[in-house]
Every structure is written in structure tokens, then in C-alpha cells.
Amino acid sequence: MPVTDVITDPENLTLTIHADFAAPVERVWAAYSDPRQLERFWGPPGWPATFTAFDHTVGGLAQYRLTGPRGEKSSGRWEFTRIEAPTLFEVLDSFVDDAGQPMEGFPAMRMTLEFSPTAEGTRMVGTSHFDSAEALEQVVAMGVIEGTKMAMSQLDTVLQDLRAYAQGKGTRLELLDDTHVRITRLVEGPRELVWRAHNEPELIRQWMLGPDGWEMTECVAAVAVGDTYRNSWAPVGDTPGQAFGFEGEALIIDAPRRAVTTERMQGTDGPTTLNDLNLYEEDGATLVTVLIEYPDLATRDMILATGMVDGMEASFRRLEAAVLV
Template structure:
């Protein structure tokens, strides 16, 4: 995790985030001064940001909206107070409505960001100055500390070449907290084709088979918000196991980038997970990221213990060797 410490001080009304990155200062600066790169990490997992305005000059403003997995929206703005390329910048950071107007009911703060070289890369110190103890407490209560940690954890993938970051590492499972798991897999192929492979029943049935010895017996895809999907599997030949299946509802879609669905065993209302699929393409390769939200820790551990990651890796390998290679 890039964040090594988060310090709140009531005497100075500040929250300071200290993080270290294995990249030079100029590369980290570039990530913070390009809205397209910022969108990949400014916002915790499940709440990606979209910057709708970007005037990177002293006195200029940036506006963004974070989009939650259930259609929630949270908007904010930066007003640039100082820019010292590539060593840091200072902004007035506040919450806003969808038009970018400041929200007076939520605390605004001055945020100063500094980048310093280290032997291994860059140390970032980000200090937020609040107006009152109440504002500092409100920010902490809103989850700012954990949200910052999980958001910064996404920056490693931005700072590195995508293949350097993920190629050859297979399906990776990261436990973010008691109820959230992030699964990533690099797939050689365009984002558009990987998206189709996740939503076209004829393509899905070619690769989403899980471990060897299983076949998909039913595939009903959902392409519009509110539609339901249904997938079923059964063992083949001498393979042991009982047929099973999943079903759920499509809650959000932004083709070919993001789709959010619920998931539960067929015929059961609970337990139900929230699956947030994100696709990012760079130089002909696509990073598949699935953020899974479980109802509780016990359910998370029970599902992971089934060998889910192994089944996903077998399916992703089949995706590359059959669908994308055709």
C-alpha cells in the first residue's frame, strides 16, 4: 500500500497523508496534473471520478463527480491556489453539486501536496487544513482516512506501464477490508472485445467455464439497467460436483468501461454480492478489475474458500486463448 501514515491533529486542524511511490517525482506529478490519469485513482474503489472541467492554472478550477456502484453521485471541485511543477500544488478542495457549485453544508479545506525524491522514488505529503474541529471530525466520520488509503492504493497501476504492472501475474486477489475484495487480471486484447466477451452470450459460453471439466449450460445476459442475467454450470463426464448457477440484476452500465451487477445463487435471496466490473486499456492490453462487495466477513471468506480465484484464472486463460485469439 502506498500510504504509510495518516495523521490527524486537532491542535492544527489538519489531516496529513504520507505516501511513497516507486516512481520519480516527475512521473507522480504527471499523474496528478492529468485529469485522465487522476480519474483512475481520485476516488476510492467503487467510486471512480470523472473530471468534467480542468483549468490547471493558478486561479483555475477543476470539477469532478464520483459515481457509486448503485448510481450514487458525489461531486467536488479544486480551485488551484499555487502550482510548483513538479514539486507540488495547493488547492481549495470542496464538495459541490452536479453543476460544480460549492456545497455549503459540507466542509471545504485547503489542501497542500508536496512531492520529494527518495532513494526508491517519491514521497508525497498531502496536508488538508480544516476550518474547525467539527469540520475535521465530520471529514473523519465520512470515511476520509480509509477512503484515502484505498484510493491511493490504486496509484501503482497508474504509475507503471500496464504490462509491467500486471503481465504474467495471473488473477490477483486483494483483500481491501472485511467486505471488499479486488480481483485483477491483464488480458491481451482491446477493451471493446473484452467488453463484448463479458456481455455476448455466444462469447461468454466459450470462456466463462471455470475449472476444466465444467461446461456452461445456460447463459442469459443483461445489457440494460434493470435487466436480470442468469448463468448455469454443470460437470462434464467423470468430473465430480453438483450443477449450480448465479443470477442477478444489472444496476449500472457504461460501455465499454464499467458494469455493476448483483449476484446470488439461483433460487436464493441471500447472500448477495455486488460485483463492479471495470475495464482499462493501454497499448492493446486490457486490465480487468472486479471489485466485489460482500454482506459480511464470514460470507467473504466462505466464497473465497471455494477456489473462486482459481476458477476465474482458468476462465481468463480460456478467454485469451479462444475468444481473443480468434
């Protein structure tokens, strides 16, 4: 976890975050000064950022929105007041409405990010200055500390070459908390084709089969928000197991970057999970990230115990062999 300390100082009206990264200052600076890289870590898992403007000059503005898994939105704006590359920048950070204007009742703050070399890489010190103790308390109560920790936990991935981070490591599972897991898999192929393979029935049928000995008997894709999908599988021949299927609804479709769907076993009332698929391409390879939200710990552990991750790895191998050739 990059964040090593968080200091709330009501007397000086500041919130300070310390973080350490195993990368040189110039590399960390590049991540913070490129909107495409910022989009990969500025929002916490499940709330990715989209920067709609980014003028990285003194007096310039950066505008972004965070989109939650159910379509919730929160928007912000930075006004750059000081830039000393590659060691420091300062912004006026504001919550804004859909028109990009500061929102009444939400505190603005002056935020300074400083980057300095260490023996292991880079230390970042981020200090937010508030106008009042009440404004500081309001931001803390909104969960900014927890959100920042979760967001910055994604930065290590951004700072590495994508293949160095994930190539040859198969399907990986991270337990984020009692109800959230993150699954990642590097796929050797362009994002556009990986997106199609997740959304076009004729391609889905070629790879989304799980372990050998199973076939997909039904595939109805959701192509727009509000659409429902249905996927069903059955064992072939003497393969042990019973036919089953999943169904759900598309909540977000942002091709070819992100799709959020609900998922439940067919013919049941639940439990329902929330599956947040994100695709990121670098140098011809695509990192597939699936953030899954479970209703409770027991459901999480029950579903993981079915061998879900192993089945996903078998499917991803088939994807690379059958579709991305």
C-alpha cells in the first residue's frame, strides 16, 4: 500500500498524506501530469476518473468526473497555481456541478503535491489546506481518507510497464475487503477486440466456457444500459456437473473501456453481485480488471470457493488462442 501516513491537523487546518513509490521522481511526476494515466488511479476502485479537460500550466484548469458502479457521479476541478516540474505542483481543488462551476456547501481546498527522491524511489507528500475546521471535518466525514488510500493503491500498477506487471502471471485475485474483490488478467491483444469478445455473442461463445468439457448453451448480450443478458452452460458428455446460468442487467456501458452489470444465478432471487469490467491497453496488450461487489462476506467466500478464478483463467487462455489470433 503506497500510503504510509495520514495526518489530520485541525489546528493548522490541513490534511497531509505521505506515500512511497518504487519508481523515480520523473516517473511519478509523469503519472500525475498525464490525464490518461491519472484516470487509472485518481478515483478509488469502482469510481474511475474521466478527465474532460487538462491544461497543465499555471492558471490552467483540469476537470474530471468520477463515475460510480451504479452511475453515480462526482465532479471536481483543479486550477493550477504553481508548477515546478518534476517536484511540486499546487492546485485549487473544488467540487463542481455538471457545468463545471463550484458547488455551494462543498469546501474548496488548496492542495500541494511534493515529490522527492528516496533510496527506494519517490516519496510524495500531499497537503490539503482548508479555510475552516468545519470544512476539514466535512471532507474527512465524506470518506476522503479511505478513498485516497484505495485510489493510490492502484498507482503501483500504473508506474510499471504493463507486461512487467502482469505478463505470465495468469488470473490474479485480490481481496480488497469483506465484500469487494479485484481480478486482473493481461490479455495479449488490442482493447477493441477484447471488448468485442466480451460483448458479441458469436465471440463470447468461442471462449467464455470455463474448464474443458463445458459448452455455452445460451448467450444473450446486453448492448445498452438497461438491457438484460443471459449466459448458460452445460457439461458435455460424461463431464460431471449440472447445467447453470447467470443473468443480469447492464448499468454502465462505456465502450471500449468499461461495463458494469449485475449478476445472479438464473431462476433465483439472488444473491446478486455487481461486476465492474475495465479494459486498459498498452503496447498491444490489454489489462482486464474485474471489480466484484458481493452482498456480504459469506456470499463472497461461497462464490470464490466454487473455483471461479480457475474457470476464468481457462476461459482467458481460450480467448487468446481462439479469438485474439
